[in-house]
Amino acid sequence: MPLRLHARSARLDLTSASLPQISLCGLGPEVTYRSATQEQIWRPALREVDGGFAAATLDGTLTVRLCVREDGGALIVDAGVRNTGTQPIHLRRIAPLALDASGACRVGPGADRWGIFRHGYQSWTGTRSFRTTEIDRDPQSLLLRIGLIDICRPAPQRRGHFQSDLLTVVKHLDSGDTLVAGFLSCRTAFGSVEVRVDGARCTRFAALLEYDDIRLEPGQEITTEPLWLAVGTNDHELLATYATAVGAAMRARIPARNPLGWCSWYYYFTSITEDIIVENLRALTQLRARFPCDYVQVDDGYQAEIGDWLAANEKFPRGMHWMAEQIRAAGFDAGIWTAPFIARRGSRLLAEHPDWFVKNHRGRPRFALWNPVWGRWGNCYALDTTHPAALDWLRSTFRTLAAEWGYRVLKLDFLFAAALPGQRYDPRATRAVALRRGLEAIREGAGDAAFLLGCGCPLGPAIGIVDAMRIGPDVAPYWSNAFSRGPQRDLHGLATKHAIRNTLTRAFMHRRWWLNDPDCLMVRDTRTQLTPDEVRSLATVIAVTDGMIVLSDRVEQLSPERLDVLDRTLQLAGGQPQVVDLLHGDMPELVVARTAEHRMVAAFNFGEQPRRCEIDLTSLGMAAGSESLREWWTEALIPVRGGLAQLGEVPPHGCRVLLLPNA
Numbered sequence: 001m002p003l004r005l006h007a008r009s010a011r012l013d014l015t016s017a018s019l020p021q022i023s024l025c026g027l028g029p030e031v032t033y034r035s036a037t038q039e040q041i042w043r044p045a046l047r048e049v050d051g052g053f054a055a056a057t058l059d060g061t062l063t064v065r066l067c068v069r070e071d072g073g074a075l076i077v078d079a080g081v082r083n084t085g086t087q088p089i090h091l092r093r094i095a096p097l098a099l100d101a102s103g104a105c106r107v108g109p110g111a112d113r114w115g116i117f118r119h120g121y122q123s124w125t126g127t128r129s130f131r132t133t134e135i136d137r138d139p140q141s142l143l144l145r146i147g148l149i150d151i152c153r154p155a156p157q158r159r160g161h162f163q164s165d166l167l168t169v170v171k172h173l174d175s176g177d178t179l180v181a182g183f184l185s186c187r188t189a190f191g192s193v194e195v196r197v198d199g200a201r202c203t204r205f206a207a208l209l210e211y212d213d214i215r216l217e218p219g220q221e222i223t224t225e226p227l228w229l230a231v232g233t234n235d236h237e238l239l240a241t242y243a244t245a246v247g248a249a250m251r252a253r254i255p256a257r258n259p260l261g262w263c264s265w266y267y268y269f270t271s272i273t274e275d276i277i278v279e280n281l282r283a284l285t286q287l288r289a290r291f292p293c294d295y296v297q298v299d300d301g302y303q304a305e306i307g308d309w310l311a312a313n314e315k316f317p318r319g320m321h322w323m324a325e326q327i328r329a330a331g332f333d334a335g336i337w338t339a340p341f342i343a344r345r346g347s348r349l350l351a352e353h354p355d356w357f358v359k360n361h362r363g364r365p366r367f368a369l370w371n372p373v374w375g376r377w378g379n380c381y382a383l384d385t386t387h388p389a390a391l392d393w394l395r396s397t398f399r400t401l402a403a404e405w406g407y408r409v410l411k412l413d414f415l416f417a418a419a420l421p422g423q424r425y426d427p428r429a430t431r432a433v434a435l436r437r438g439l440e441a442i443r444e445g446a447g448d449a450a451f452l453l454g455c456g457c458p459l460g461p462a463i464g465i466v467d468a469m470r471i472g473p474d475v476a477p478y479w480s481n482a483f484s485r486g487p488q489r490d491l492h493g494l495a496t497k498h499a500i501r502n503t504l505t506r507a508f509m510h511r512r513w514w515l516n517d518p519d520c521l522m523v524r525d526t527r528t529q530l531t532p533d534e535v536r537s538l539a540t541v542i543a544v545t546d547g548m549i550v551l552s553d554r555v556e557q558l559s560p561e562r563l564d565v566l567d568r569t570l571q572l573a574g575g576q577p578q579v580v581d582l583l584h585g586d587m588p589e590l591v592v593a594r595t596a597e598h599r600m601v602a603a604f605n606f607g608e609q610p611r612r613c614e615i616d617l618t619s620l621g622m623a624a625g626s627e628s629l630r631e632w633w634t635e636a637l638i639p640v641r642g643g644l645a646q647l648g649e650v651p652p653h654g655c656r657v658l659l660l661p662n663a
């Protein structure tokens with residue numbers, strides 16, 4: 001259902017012949033820049049030129065051109081901004097398209113019934129749909145904001161006003177009319193889509209790219225990342241089409257199959273030792289027939305200091321080269337955690353090369369984070385990934401880890417640090433460019449055969465470089481935390497519930513941009529506060545979205561009952577998921593998936609009270625041939641009457657899963 005373009009008195013309108021309730025009227029570019037003194041927002045009046053639209057500022061300092069093309073039912077907008085003046089300017093932001101004051105964005109009969117998908121900046125940023133009466137809030141403390149959102153693009157924190165990283169979906173929840181708008185590639189600038197609703201009217205719609213005040217010299221032109229827009233009535237299909245187009249434009253790396261892994265973090269945290277890894281190697285070898293683990297990944301806790309990745313601490317007396325050899329000798333791929341874009345006060349890296357770090361306005365290394373698990377004293381600073389010597393160091397470090405020591409799986413953590421604002425060696429690099437250069441250097445050093453897993457990473461610029469990406473906050477051996485239950489309703493911090501939310505809301509990226517890493521599976525019944533229902537919900541969400549399965553338990557001590565949970569998780573995995581109620585608000589509770597043999601439906605109760613649930617199999621296109629179905633986890637018989645599967649009471653934080661053979 002293609003969008004059509006109309007040029008009308010200096011602005012553009014987009015309409016759809018088959019969906020008369022969808023239209024965007026009064027669109028045009030918006031350029032925010034700073035010349036000698038003040039910052040200006042320029043909203044040019046466009047004129048048609050051959051093959052597109054163009055405009056120039058009155059004083060001739062800037063020209064903009066716009067080119068709109070159609071591709072597979074979507075409209076793609078390319079913009080270029082040229083400095084046609086005699087002085088450099090600083091470019092803050094380019095919106096290839098934004099509504100003007102008289103404009104209107106209509107999706108269905110009224111904006112008051114919209115569901116708006118607000119996508120988060122990096123791996124850990126909570127991602128969910130909002131209703132227009134809700135407020136999207138950032139964490140209150142600056143420390144948390146630095147580590148969880150983009151501090152350069154805070155949430156508007158006003159009712160009905162949202163800024164969504166990279167893309168948004170707007171769906172009218174009654175008519176089903178849907179608009180997807182997002183950037184097709186993200187190599188050179190961070191993109192976002194801003195949507196504001198007042199009552200039943202949309203008063204702001206803008207697709208924005210951040211240029212971080214880089215200098216645009218006289219004669220120089222910036223070409224924006226292409227903006228992709230499409231409309232329809234099936235949000236799932238539209239989002240899948242968008243994600244596929246992004247994957248193609250960014251040349252995504254998609255491994256043929258999901259590796260199974262083991263990770264030390266969520267049982268041992270920083271208290272790992274050589275003996276602990278060896279114990280788990282032995283246990284995983286014994287468990288191989290049931291859990292054919294591909295890789296064993298040592299997480300945080302082995303290193304001498306944050307920044308000095310090739311030096312182990314006293315808990316690994318034989319060093320990390322030896323450790324890799326042990327893992328490989330046991331028949332597993334070796335994996336290791338690093339945080340390559342930060343270094344801590346006290347590291348050799350920072351002491352020897354202070355000039356390799358991003359600078360703050362005082363010319364001092366730029367603060368990146370403080371993490372109590374690394375000791376109370378000692379801040380971490382952000383590596384300048386535009387500095388040639390820092391890039392050489394990254395290449396050589398990862399060459400050593402991968403080619404010399406034999407680590408094939410490289411978990412790259414706290415990657416957001418490379419994109420923090422500050423002064424860099426290359427003043428023309430945007431924050432997105434800096435991040436991508438750092439990631440490219442790691443890929444060059446590690447080689448094409450390495451499996452790179454991004455974590456704490458702004459998503460867009462990593463597509464095409466990493467093989468897998470953490471798509472949510474950390475799981476934890478507990479369900480939620482005080483911040484999430486308090487008035488702030490935090491979405492981003494460590495909690496199994498938060499990991500589950502993002503695993504559902506970002507499921508559409510899987511196998512289009514990379515393999516989704518929903519974070520680790522914990523099935524244990526010791527050293528955890530997760531209830532059996534919560535463990536099943538975590539396992540179900542990971543499996544039905546086909547996310548990577550990475551176990552993080554003390555393997556030797558898993559009870560037979562919990563090994564059974566692991567078996568059932570593996571059996572559920574491998575389907576193609578659809579999150580049915582993605583746009584309905586927080587949190588999604590209904591997923592269907594298709595494998596070669598089965599259709600599955602998973603229903604969750606993320607509320608705090610038990611709830612009677614039924615699933616309308618007919619409306620999901622899954623009419624059951626039989627009068628009852630067996631629930632996957634409990635093996636209870638679920639009656640099916642008139643196409644309704646009656647699940648009975650689902651416990652809080654629990655789920656029910658039904659499998660139907662393919663018709």
Ligand code: 9PG
Pocket residue numbers: 124147148265299300337371373413455456474
């Ligand atoms: C190791 C861990 C694990 C884990 C990573 C990352 O302050 N924070 O917001 C914060 C978020 C995540 C986090 C640590 C701190 O965990 O996601 O898998 O590797 O580092 O330290």
